[in-house]
Amino acid sequence: MPNTPISRGKLSWGCCDGGSAHDVFLRCTNCKKVYHKSCLALPENIDMTESSYGWKCPLCTSKAPKTGKDDNTPVRNITVRGNKKQPCSPPCKSSDTPVTTEEVKEIVQTVIQKEMESLYNKMSKSILDTLNKQLKDVSEELSKVKESIEFMNAEFEECKMESIAMKKSYKELQDENCKVKSAVQELTIRVNQLEQSARSSNAEIQCVPERKTENVLNIVKDICKVINCNISDDKIVNCTRIAKINRSSPRPRSIIVQFTTPFIRDQFLASAIKFNKIDVSNKLNSTHLGIPGNKIPIYILEHLSPANKALHAAARIKAKENNFKYVWVRNGRIYMRKDDNSKYHLIKNMSLLEKLV
Incomplete structure (x- = not known):
């Protein structure tokens, strides 16, 4: 006989506290408690409508005496669960076929492969992000280096052009300097020749002692008498003492005699050489001129x-x-x-x- 209609306002749950008035359940005709089908672990194909009339919960069934009478309630030993939230989805169906080692290995490999792929993807993304960031910094630095190199290259090219121009200018100046040196040397030689040519009629008398009251012309005449050189006064254009190049030198100033012609000058020099060869031990000196004091050699040479x-x-x-x-x-x-x-x-x-x- 069917159960009295159940009031869904207040339900006394015998299996768990996670039920609601809209759930599918069975009500015990003895203790009036309701049970979920999933909590009772009943087969999926059982008709809840037909089996609910005269149904007793496992707890009441275990307390009732065994009469051997078969009724519509399936007799199963179940464990009444405590207060537990009803699962969102039905539990997985159990299988009587045992799981093999190969299946376990395959499952493990699949899980590991998925985890490895996930880890690989994460690491790849992290590495790529890091590399992209680093490469961006490196790219910026390379751009700056490139700009710097281009600037330095431009400066180098400018310096190179300036250096080429300076080398060319230096070579021109060097060639010009060589020409100037050659010209100066040639001019120096020509000036020296002109200066020497202007002195072609002059003779220089060295080391004649100086006196305050001396007459240079008379000294020259006395020398001409000593060396036996007959030169008249009109053949002597000028005679004088010249300044010393080295003022600290103790030697007296030289006497320069200018004759009318180079021939007269050569005659004067030849007479002096001849006189010195006659008596080598007593060459021309200050005593021959009657100058008192020490014997001082006198030299006659070209000016x-x-x-x-x-x-x-x-x-x-x-x-x-x-x-x-x-x-x-x-x-x-x-x-x-x-x-x-x-x-x-x-x-x-x-x-x-x-x-x-």
Whole structure:
């Protein structure tokens, strides 16, 4: 006989506290408690409408005496669950077929593969994000470096062009300098020749002691008498003492005698050389002129230009260093000879003098 219609306002649940008035349930005819089909673990194909009449819950069935009478209530030993929230979905169906090792392995491999793929995707995304960020920074830095290199390259090209122009200018200046040096050297030689040519009629008398009351013309006349050189007064244009180049030198100032012609000058020089050769031990000196005091040698030579005079002094020093026997001047030119059997050398400039050994 069907149960009395159930009032769904207040229900007394015997299986769990998670039910509601709209759930599908069975009501015990004895204790009046209601039970979910899922909590009773009843088969899916059972008709809740037909089996609900005269149904007793497992707790009441266990307390009733066993009569062996078969009724519509399935006899199953179930465990009454405590207060539990009803699951959102029905539990998985159980299977009587046992799970094999291969199936377990396949399931594990599938799970692991999915986890690995998920991890790989996450790591790939993280790595790509990091690389993109780093590459962006590197790209910006490279752009700055590129701009800097382009700027430096432009500056380098400009400096290179300036350097080429400066080298070209330097080469032109160097060539011009060589030409100027050559021209200056040539002009120096020509000036020296002109200066020496202007002195072609002059003779220089060195080391004649100075006196306050001296007459230079009379000194020249006395020298002419001593060396037996007959030169009249009208052949002497001028005679005077010249300033010393080195003022600290103790030597007296030289006397410059200007004759009318180079021939008269050469005659005067030849007479002095001849006089000195006659008596080598008593060459021309201050006693021959009647000058009191110590015996001081007197030298008569050509009046040289400043350049030739410096070259002549250097030649005399070189002769002492390398044991050259002869150094002499002829017509403004300086000559040197090692000994009586060697050839003479014409000393034109300092470079030729330095090459002599």
